[in-house]
Amino acid sequence: MPFNERLKELRKSRHLTQDEFSKQSGIGRSAVSMYESGKRMPSYETLEQIADFFNVSMGSLIERTEHQTAPPTAKDDVDDIFDDHDIRALARKTLTGKSPEEIEKKKKKLKQMLEVMFDE
Structure with a gap:
């Protein structure tokens, strides 16, 4: 599942609006919207913040999809x-x-993160 869909799924599983998630996590509301729409990817630090907020691994947030290019x-x-x-x-x-x-x-x-990215 792509990151943007995973983030939206996690947020909704906690019954949070984007605004509520933004306020509770400290991540800007517009950034949350951009992440969920797939228009932008978060920085490493923000990804870490999101993983900590939802108590999930960073790897589970950025799992490879079948549409991604095979690793070199x-x-x-x-x-x-x-x-x-x-x-x-x-x-x-x-x-x-x-x-x-x-x-x-x-x-x-x-x-x-590299292990997740290059996992076959």
Whole structure:
């Protein structure tokens, strides 16, 4: 199930309107609307916030769908993905100034997300 549908399902299972969910979770009302309409994906931190709010794993929020592209299998494909400048810049921005414990926690969550993304 795509993220936007999963978010809407979780919100409705708690009998919350978008406005109520926004107020209780601290996520902006317009952002919630954009996420549920599939027009935008949340940042890693917001995804973490949503998972914590609903007490679900981040992996369950972003499970692969059958319409997604198969994961790369050739070494060159993997090298191309993880050699991306934007990915490295995002990792640096996210980890800069964090304690060693926070960095390990983020690395563990990233590994879990990658396992979900590349799960066959």
